[in-house]
Amino acid sequence: MRQIKKKILVIAAHPDDEILGCGGTMARHTDNGDKVFTLFLSDGATSRIDKNNHIVDNISRVNAGISASKILCVNPPKFLNMPDNRMDTLPFLDIVKKVESIINEINPEVIYTHHFGDLNIDHQITHKAVMTAARPQPNCSVREIYSFEVLSSTEWSTPSPELSFVPNFFVNISTTLDQKLLALKAYSDEMRDFPHSRSVESVVFLARYRGATMGMNAAEAFKVERILN
Numbered sequence: 001m002r003q004i005k006k007k008i009l010v011i012a013a014h015p016d017d018e019i020l021g022c023g024g025t026m027a028r029h030t031d032n033g034d035k036v037f038t039l040f041l042s043d044g045a046t047s048r049i050d051k052n053n054h055i056v057d058n059i060s061r062v063n064a065g066i067s068a069s070k071i072l073c074v075n076p077p078k079f080l081n082m083p084d085n086r087m088d089t090l091p092f093l094d095i096v097k098k099v100e101s102i103i104n105e106i107n108p109e110v111i112y113t114h115h116f117g118d119l120n121i122d123h124q125i126t127h128k129a130v131m132t133a134a135r136p137q138p139n140c141s142v143r144e145i146y147s148f149e150v151l152s153s154t155e156w157s158t159p160s161p162e163l164s165f166v167p168n169f170f171v172n173i174s175t176t177l178d179q180k181l182l183a184l185k186a187y188s189d190e191m192r193d194f195p196h197s198r199s200v201e202s203v204v205f206l207a208r209y210r211g212a213t214m215g216m217n218a219a220e221a222f223k224v225e226r227i228l229n
């Protein structure tokens with residue numbers, strides 16, 4: 001990672017996506033002295049029942065997001081509180097405008113967000129809203145956009161060449177995998193037992209697999225959406 005200090009914005013649909021997708025990379029940015037911000041579009045709770053059959057309320061998911069940000073020593077997250085798994089009921093332009101106003105407020109150089117082919121509808125809409133809000137107009141601060149993979153959504157999508165996640169950018173998280181796993185503990189209500197895809201074991205397997213394919217101990221994989229230089 002470069003030594004120039006940057007502003008990084010992670011834009012995720014739900015609290016937990018940011019850690020699953022790029023928690024180790026967020027920690028790397030913090031180690032580098034970069035300023036890391038997180039934006040959640042949905043509360044991630046309104047339609048959820050946890051593993052004990054309790055309704056997951058908005059407050060607990062928001063608090064988990066705040067706890068995870070503290071563990072990673074990043075800025076407190078911002079929440080847009082759109083309805084969980086129902087972002088397709090909102091006018092797309094309204095979503096874009098809200099994302100755009102946060103981008104204009106923070107002026108990040110780098111954005112991490114969802115892969116467009118994810119199974120989850122909120123992830124798909126988030127990707128599209130980010131690409132629209134960060135379109136490369138003159139004076140747009142955003143120079144780099146990367147898509148991340150989220151276990152139990154990216155790999156669960158309909159198999160097709162168009163929707164497949166084909167990473168071409170890998171961040172070595174050998175030194176920050178422990179922090180990612182620690183931050184994930186804030187979301188223990190969202191995690192499931194192995195062999196569920198969204199289990200701690202599976203998160204470690206993916207990090208090791210992505211690392212090993214590139215000769216590293218652990219990595220997070222991304223697809224480059226845009227780099228301007």
Ligand SMILES: [Zn+2]
Nearest residue numbers: 013014017120
């Ligand atoms: Zn999600």
